[in-house]
Amino acid sequence: MAWWDDDDQLLAELRRVLRRIDPVPPHVTAQAKDAFTWRTVDEELATLAYDSRVELEPTGVRSPETQPRTLTFEAGGVLLELGVNAGVVLGQVVPPAPGTAQLRSAAGHTVTAAIDDAGSFVLRPVPAGLVRIRVRVADGAGITTEWARLTPDG
Amino acid sequence: MTSPRSVAELGTAAAAGDATAWEQLVDRYAGLVWSVCLRYRLADADADADDVSQAVWLRTVEQLDRLGDAEALPGWLTTTTSRECLSVLRTGRRTVGLGVNVRVLEPTVVDVAEGVLEADRASALEAGLAGLPPQRQRLPALLVTDPPLSSTEVGHPAGGTGRQHRADASPVPGQAAAQPRDGGPDCRSCRPVKTWEHDGREGGEPVGMVG
Numbered sequence: 001m002a003w004w005d006d007d008d009q010l011l012a013e014l015r016r017v018l019r020r021i022d023p024v025p026p027h028v029t030a031q032a033k034d035a036f037t038w039r040t041v042d043e044e045l046a047t048l049a050y051d052s053r054v055e056l057e058p059t060g061v062r063s064p065e066t067q068p069r070t071l072t073f074e075a076g077g078v079l080l081e082l083g084v085n086a087g088v089v090l091g092q093v094v095p096p097a098p099g100t101a102q103l104r105s106a107a108g109h110t111v112t113a114a115i116d117d118a119g120s121f122v123l124r125p126v127p128a129g130l131v132r133i134r135v136r137v138a139d140g141a142g143i144t145t146e147w148a149r150l151t152p153d154g
Numbered sequence: 155m156t157s158p159r160s161v162a163e164l165g166t167a168a169a170a171g172d173a174t175a176w177e178q179l180v181d182r183y184a185g186l187v188w189s190v191c192l193r194y195r196l197a198d199a200d201a202d203a204d205d206v207s208q209a210v211w212l213r214t215v216e217q218l219d220r221l222g223d224a225e226a227l228p229g230w231l232t233t234t235t236s237r238e239c240l241s242v243l244r245t246g247r248r249t250v251g252l253g254v255n256v257r258v259l260e261p262t263v264v265d266v267a268e269g270v271l272e273a274d275r276a277s278a279l280e281a282g283l284a285g286l287p288p289q290r291q292r293l294p295a296l297l298v299t300d301p302p303l304s305s306t307e308v309g310h311p312a313g314g315t316g317r318q319h320r321a322d323a324s325p326v327p328g329q330a331a332a333q334p335r336d337g338g339p340d341c342r343s344c345r346p347v348k349t350w351e352h353d354g355r356e357g358g359e360p361v362g363m364v365g
Binding site: 003004013014016024025027028029031032033035036038039040041045106129130146147 | 168171173176177180181184185187188189203204205207208209211212213214215216218219275276278279
Protein backbone atom coordinates (compact mmCIF):
# COMPACT_ATOMS: atom_id res chain seq x y z
CA MET A 1 0.00 0.00 0.00
CA ALA A 2 1.38 3.38 -0.95
CA TRP A 3 1.92 5.86 1.84
CA TRP A 4 -0.85 8.11 0.55
CA ASP A 5 -3.42 5.31 0.80
CA ASP A 6 -3.06 5.15 4.55
CA ASP A 7 -4.76 7.95 6.46
CA ASP A 8 -2.35 7.78 9.36
CA GLN A 9 0.70 7.95 7.16
CA LEU A 10 -0.80 10.63 4.98
CA LEU A 11 -1.61 12.82 7.95
CA ALA A 12 1.79 12.20 9.48
CA GLU A 13 3.41 13.34 6.25
CA LEU A 14 1.04 16.25 6.00
CA ARG A 15 1.90 17.32 9.50
CA ARG A 16 5.58 17.13 8.72
CA VAL A 17 5.20 19.12 5.53
CA LEU A 18 3.04 21.79 7.08
CA ARG A 19 5.26 22.08 10.09
CA ARG A 20 8.07 23.00 7.84
CA ILE A 21 6.18 24.98 5.26
CA ASP A 22 4.76 27.26 7.88
CA PRO A 23 7.62 28.08 10.14
CA VAL A 24 10.51 28.77 7.77
CA PRO A 25 10.87 32.45 8.55
CA PRO A 26 10.84 34.61 5.43
CA HIS A 27 14.23 36.11 6.23
CA VAL A 28 15.75 32.61 6.31
CA THR A 29 14.45 31.87 2.82
CA ALA A 30 15.58 35.28 1.62
CA GLN A 31 19.03 34.67 3.07
CA ALA A 32 19.20 31.32 1.30
CA LYS A 33 18.32 32.96 -2.01
CA ASP A 34 20.90 35.68 -1.45
CA ALA A 35 23.53 33.00 -1.02
CA PHE A 36 23.59 32.70 -4.78
CA THR A 37 25.25 36.09 -5.09
CA TRP A 38 28.29 34.51 -3.41
CA ARG A 39 28.79 32.12 -6.25
CA THR A 40 32.40 32.07 -7.38
CA VAL A 41 33.16 30.57 -10.72
CA ASP A 42 36.67 31.65 -11.48
CA GLU A 43 38.41 31.02 -8.20
CA GLU A 44 39.53 27.89 -6.53
CA LEU A 45 37.77 27.02 -3.30
CA ALA A 46 40.19 26.63 -0.41
CA THR A 47 38.87 24.05 2.02
CA LEU A 48 39.54 23.98 5.71
CA ALA A 49 42.29 21.47 6.39
CA TYR A 50 43.01 22.21 10.03
CA ASP A 51 41.37 24.07 12.89
CA SER A 52 43.12 24.07 16.26
CA ARG A 53 39.83 24.45 18.07
CA VAL A 54 38.32 21.36 16.52
CA GLU A 55 41.50 19.29 16.61
CA LEU A 56 41.95 19.88 20.31
CA GLU A 57 38.34 19.45 21.24
CA PRO A 58 37.96 15.64 21.45
CA THR A 59 40.34 15.32 24.38
CA GLY A 60 39.01 18.39 26.05
CA VAL A 61 42.37 20.07 25.74
CA ARG A 62 42.20 23.76 25.09
CA SER A 63 45.05 25.82 23.88
CA PRO A 64 46.08 28.38 26.46
CA GLU A 65 44.41 31.74 26.23
CA THR A 66 47.61 33.24 24.92
CA GLN A 67 47.65 30.92 21.94
CA PRO A 68 45.59 32.16 19.03
CA ARG A 69 43.25 29.81 17.28
CA THR A 70 44.86 28.66 14.08
CA LEU A 71 43.24 27.47 10.88
CA THR A 72 44.68 26.25 7.62
CA PHE A 73 42.91 26.41 4.28
CA GLU A 74 44.25 24.65 1.24
CA ALA A 75 43.64 24.91 -2.47
CA GLY A 76 45.73 23.66 -5.34
CA GLY A 77 49.01 23.53 -3.45
CA VAL A 78 48.53 26.95 -1.84
CA LEU A 79 48.13 27.08 1.93
CA LEU A 80 46.49 29.89 3.79
CA GLU A 81 47.34 29.86 7.47
CA LEU A 82 45.33 32.04 9.80
CA GLY A 83 45.90 32.99 13.40
CA VAL A 84 42.77 34.35 15.02
CA ASN A 85 42.81 36.71 17.97
CA ALA A 86 39.98 38.85 19.20
CA GLY A 87 39.03 41.07 16.31
CA VAL A 88 42.11 40.45 14.22
CA VAL A 89 43.30 37.79 11.80
CA LEU A 90 46.97 37.28 11.03
CA GLY A 91 47.43 35.52 7.72
CA GLN A 92 50.25 33.74 5.98
CA VAL A 93 50.26 32.56 2.40
CA VAL A 94 52.43 29.51 1.63
CA PRO A 95 54.39 29.60 -0.58
CA PRO A 96 54.96 33.29 0.22
CA ALA A 97 53.99 35.81 -2.41
CA PRO A 98 52.80 39.42 -2.30
CA GLY A 99 49.26 40.32 -3.24
CA THR A 100 45.92 41.26 -1.73
CA ALA A 101 43.73 39.64 0.88
CA GLN A 102 40.10 40.50 1.28
CA LEU A 103 37.77 39.29 3.99
CA ARG A 104 34.08 39.35 3.25
CA SER A 105 31.28 38.58 5.63
CA ALA A 106 27.98 37.02 4.67
CA ALA A 107 26.44 40.24 5.95
CA GLY A 108 28.33 42.15 3.26
CA HIS A 109 31.22 43.71 5.18
CA THR A 110 34.61 43.70 3.53
CA VAL A 111 38.09 44.22 4.96
CA THR A 112 41.03 44.45 2.60
CA ALA A 113 44.77 44.24 3.34
CA ALA A 114 47.98 44.02 1.36
CA ILE A 115 49.98 40.81 1.49
CA ASP A 116 53.65 41.66 1.95
CA ASP A 117 56.60 40.06 0.20
CA ALA A 118 56.88 37.49 2.97
CA GLY A 119 53.30 36.43 2.27
CA SER A 120 51.83 37.75 5.51
CA PHE A 121 48.91 40.05 6.11
CA VAL A 122 46.73 41.45 8.89
CA LEU A 123 42.98 41.78 8.65
CA ARG A 124 40.98 43.83 11.15
CA PRO A 125 38.32 44.21 12.29
CA VAL A 126 36.90 40.72 11.89
CA PRO A 127 33.11 40.73 11.72
CA ALA A 128 31.05 38.15 13.58
CA GLY A 129 29.29 35.42 11.68
CA LEU A 130 30.30 33.62 8.55
CA VAL A 131 33.23 35.08 6.64
CA ARG A 132 35.48 34.01 3.84
CA ILE A 133 38.86 35.28 2.72
CA ARG A 134 39.88 35.79 -0.85
CA VAL A 135 43.57 35.88 -1.60
CA ARG A 136 45.02 37.09 -4.85
CA VAL A 137 48.77 36.89 -5.27
CA ALA A 138 51.07 38.53 -7.73
CA ASP A 139 51.01 35.82 -10.35
CA GLY A 140 47.27 36.30 -10.65
CA ALA A 141 46.11 33.09 -9.02
CA GLY A 142 43.14 33.60 -6.72
CA ILE A 143 41.73 31.36 -4.04
CA THR A 144 38.72 31.83 -1.82
CA THR A 145 38.25 30.04 1.44
CA GLU A 146 35.07 28.24 2.27
CA TRP A 147 32.86 29.90 4.83
CA ALA A 148 34.03 29.88 8.42
CA ARG A 149 33.62 31.78 11.64
CA LEU A 150 36.83 33.53 12.57
CA THR A 151 36.38 34.19 16.24
CA PRO A 152 38.99 33.07 18.78
CA ASP A 153 36.80 30.38 20.27
CA GLY A 154 35.07 29.36 17.07
CA MET B 155 -0.20 24.26 -13.59
CA THR B 156 3.00 24.04 -15.56
CA SER B 157 5.03 21.04 -14.60
CA PRO B 158 7.84 22.02 -12.27
CA ARG B 159 11.40 21.60 -13.43
CA SER B 160 13.16 18.60 -12.01
CA VAL B 161 15.83 18.92 -9.37
CA ALA B 162 18.41 17.88 -11.92
CA GLU B 163 17.31 20.60 -14.33
CA LEU B 164 17.28 23.23 -11.61
CA GLY B 165 20.66 22.16 -10.29
CA THR B 166 22.26 22.24 -13.70
CA ALA B 167 20.73 25.61 -14.50
CA ALA B 168 21.79 27.08 -11.15
CA ALA B 169 25.33 25.80 -11.58
CA ALA B 170 25.35 27.58 -14.94
CA GLY B 171 24.38 30.84 -13.27
CA ASP B 172 20.58 30.80 -13.46
CA ALA B 173 19.48 32.69 -10.34
CA THR B 174 15.82 31.83 -10.89
CA ALA B 175 16.64 28.14 -10.85
CA TRP B 176 18.52 28.65 -7.61
CA GLU B 177 15.55 30.41 -6.07
CA GLN B 178 13.31 27.54 -7.09
CA LEU B 179 15.70 25.12 -5.43
CA VAL B 180 15.60 27.21 -2.27
CA ASP B 181 11.82 27.38 -2.36
CA ARG B 182 11.74 23.65 -2.72
CA TYR B 183 14.21 22.71 -0.05
CA ALA B 184 14.35 25.56 2.46
CA GLY B 185 11.76 23.63 4.43
CA LEU B 186 13.87 20.48 4.34
CA VAL B 187 16.90 22.30 5.71
CA TRP B 188 14.79 24.08 8.29
CA SER B 189 13.05 20.93 9.45
CA VAL B 190 16.36 19.15 9.96
CA CYS B 191 17.51 22.13 12.04
CA LEU B 192 14.40 21.95 14.17
CA ARG B 193 14.84 18.24 14.66
CA TYR B 194 18.13 18.83 16.42
CA ARG B 195 16.57 21.13 18.98
CA LEU B 196 19.43 23.57 18.93
CA ALA B 197 19.92 25.47 22.13
CA ASP B 198 19.14 28.91 20.84
CA ALA B 199 16.67 27.44 18.42
CA ASP B 200 15.97 30.42 16.23
CA ALA B 201 19.38 32.05 16.06
CA ASP B 202 21.23 28.77 15.66
CA ALA B 203 18.83 27.44 13.05
CA ASP B 204 19.17 30.73 11.17
CA ASP B 205 22.89 30.36 11.21
CA VAL B 206 22.91 26.73 10.23
CA SER B 207 20.50 27.37 7.38
CA GLN B 208 22.63 30.20 6.06
CA ALA B 209 25.79 28.14 6.32
CA VAL B 210 24.17 25.23 4.50
CA TRP B 211 22.98 27.33 1.60
CA LEU B 212 26.28 29.20 1.31
CA ARG B 213 28.09 25.87 1.20
CA THR B 214 25.61 24.56 -1.34
CA VAL B 215 26.38 27.49 -3.62
CA GLU B 216 30.05 26.67 -3.25
CA GLN B 217 29.44 23.07 -4.16
CA LEU B 218 26.93 23.52 -6.98
CA ASP B 219 29.52 22.83 -9.65
CA ARG B 220 30.85 19.85 -7.78
CA LEU B 221 27.60 18.18 -6.89
CA GLY B 222 27.53 16.54 -10.27
CA ASP B 223 24.33 14.61 -9.98
CA ALA B 224 21.88 17.26 -8.92
CA GLU B 225 19.43 14.56 -7.93
CA ALA B 226 21.73 14.11 -4.97
CA LEU B 227 20.95 17.62 -3.76
CA PRO B 228 18.29 16.71 -1.19
CA GLY B 229 20.64 14.16 0.31
CA TRP B 230 23.49 16.63 0.29
CA LEU B 231 21.31 19.24 2.01
CA THR B 232 20.14 16.80 4.65
CA THR B 233 23.65 15.60 5.40
CA THR B 234 25.18 19.06 5.41
CA THR B 235 22.48 20.44 7.67
CA SER B 236 22.93 17.52 10.05
CA ARG B 237 26.65 18.13 10.20
CA GLU B 238 26.23 21.81 10.83
CA CYS B 239 23.70 21.14 13.57
CA LEU B 240 25.86 18.49 15.18
CA SER B 241 28.77 20.87 15.08
CA VAL B 242 26.75 23.49 16.89
CA LEU B 243 25.58 20.96 19.46
CA ARG B 244 28.98 19.40 19.87
CA THR B 245 30.94 22.53 20.46
CA GLY B 246 28.22 24.58 22.03
CA ARG B 247 29.43 27.19 19.65
CA ARG B 248 29.09 28.09 16.07
CA THR B 249 30.14 25.87 13.28
CA VAL B 250 33.36 25.89 11.35
CA GLY B 251 34.28 24.42 8.02
CA LEU B 252 32.67 21.38 6.59
CA GLY B 253 35.92 19.56 5.86
CA VAL B 254 36.81 19.23 9.50
CA ASN B 255 33.34 18.21 10.47
CA VAL B 256 33.38 15.33 8.06
CA ARG B 257 36.37 13.81 9.77
CA VAL B 258 35.46 14.54 13.33
CA LEU B 259 31.80 13.84 13.58
CA GLU B 260 30.05 10.57 14.13
CA PRO B 261 27.80 9.20 11.38
CA THR B 262 24.86 11.46 10.85
CA VAL B 263 21.80 10.96 12.96
CA VAL B 264 19.41 11.70 10.16
CA ASP B 265 19.25 8.95 7.58
CA VAL B 266 20.05 10.44 4.22
CA ALA B 267 17.93 8.04 2.22
CA GLU B 268 14.97 8.70 4.46
CA GLY B 269 15.59 12.43 4.08
CA VAL B 270 15.38 12.11 0.32
CA LEU B 271 12.20 10.06 0.40
CA GLU B 272 10.76 12.54 2.83
CA ALA B 273 11.56 15.36 0.46
CA ASP B 274 9.84 13.51 -2.35
CA ARG B 275 6.72 12.93 -0.29
CA ALA B 276 6.81 16.53 0.80
CA SER B 277 7.05 17.74 -2.79
CA ALA B 278 3.99 15.71 -3.72
CA LEU B 279 2.00 17.05 -0.80
CA GLU B 280 3.17 20.60 -1.35
CA ALA B 281 2.10 20.39 -4.97
CA GLY B 282 -1.30 19.09 -3.89
CA LEU B 283 -1.70 21.82 -1.30
CA ALA B 284 -0.68 24.48 -3.77
CA GLY B 285 -3.52 23.35 -6.00
CA LEU B 286 -6.13 24.09 -3.35
CA PRO B 287 -7.88 27.44 -3.01
CA PRO B 288 -6.16 29.59 -0.36
CA GLN B 289 -8.91 29.17 2.22
CA ARG B 290 -8.80 25.42 1.84
CA GLN B 291 -5.03 25.39 2.22
CA ARG B 292 -5.37 26.51 5.79
CA LEU B 293 -7.58 23.65 6.89
CA PRO B 294 -5.01 20.86 6.62
CA ALA B 295 -2.69 23.05 8.66
CA LEU B 296 -5.30 23.37 11.39
CA LEU B 297 -5.91 19.65 11.31
CA VAL B 298 -2.34 18.73 12.13
CA THR B 299 -1.35 21.61 14.37
CA ASP B 300 0.77 20.52 17.31
CA PRO B 301 -0.28 21.11 20.01
CA PRO B 302 -3.84 20.75 18.77
CA LEU B 303 -5.90 23.89 18.58
CA SER B 304 -9.01 24.49 20.60
CA SER B 305 -12.29 24.61 18.79
CA THR B 306 -12.33 28.37 19.23
CA GLU B 307 -8.94 28.76 17.63
CA VAL B 308 -9.92 26.49 14.80
CA GLY B 309 -13.23 28.24 14.32
CA HIS B 310 -11.83 31.71 13.98
CA PRO B 311 -9.07 31.34 11.44
CA ALA B 312 -10.98 28.81 9.40
CA GLY B 313 -14.08 30.95 9.27
CA GLY B 314 -17.29 29.03 9.62
CA THR B 315 -15.86 25.60 10.36
CA GLY B 316 -15.74 26.08 14.07
CA ARG B 317 -17.35 22.83 14.97
CA GLN B 318 -15.93 21.16 18.01
CA HIS B 319 -12.52 20.02 16.88
CA ARG B 320 -11.28 17.97 19.74
CA ALA B 321 -12.96 17.69 23.07
CA ASP B 322 -9.88 18.00 25.24
CA ALA B 323 -7.71 20.13 22.99
CA SER B 324 -5.36 22.58 24.65
CA PRO B 325 -6.82 22.63 28.12
CA VAL B 326 -6.02 25.82 29.92
CA PRO B 327 -4.23 25.22 33.24
CA GLY B 328 -6.62 25.57 36.11
CA GLN B 329 -9.59 25.05 33.90
CA ALA B 330 -11.47 21.80 33.69
CA ALA B 331 -10.82 19.89 30.52
CA ALA B 332 -12.93 21.47 27.86
CA GLN B 333 -16.26 19.87 27.19
CA PRO B 334 -17.89 19.83 23.82
CA ARG B 335 -19.48 23.22 23.52
CA ASP B 336 -21.26 23.17 20.26
CA GLY B 337 -22.39 20.16 18.46
CA GLY B 338 -20.07 17.61 19.98
CA PRO B 339 -16.77 16.19 18.88
CA ASP B 340 -17.39 15.52 15.25
CA CYS B 341 -13.90 15.62 13.91
CA ARG B 342 -14.79 14.36 10.51
CA SER B 343 -16.67 17.55 9.88
CA CYS B 344 -13.36 19.32 10.39
CA ARG B 345 -11.41 17.19 8.02
CA PRO B 346 -9.86 19.49 5.57
CA VAL B 347 -10.84 18.59 2.09
CA LYS B 348 -12.82 15.91 0.43
CA THR B 349 -9.83 14.50 -1.34
CA TRP B 350 -8.15 13.48 1.89
CA GLU B 351 -11.03 11.17 2.73
CA HIS B 352 -11.45 7.65 1.57
CA ASP B 353 -14.82 6.36 0.58
CA GLY B 354 -16.32 3.92 2.98
CA ARG B 355 -13.64 4.21 5.58
CA GLU B 356 -14.51 5.02 9.12
CA GLY B 357 -11.13 5.61 10.52
CA GLY B 358 -12.13 7.28 13.76
CA GLU B 359 -10.07 10.27 14.71
CA PRO B 360 -7.43 11.33 12.25
CA VAL B 361 -3.99 10.78 13.64
CA GLY B 362 -3.40 14.51 13.64
CA MET B 363 -5.96 14.91 16.37
CA VAL B 364 -4.26 12.57 18.76
CA GLY B 365 -2.00 14.42 21.10
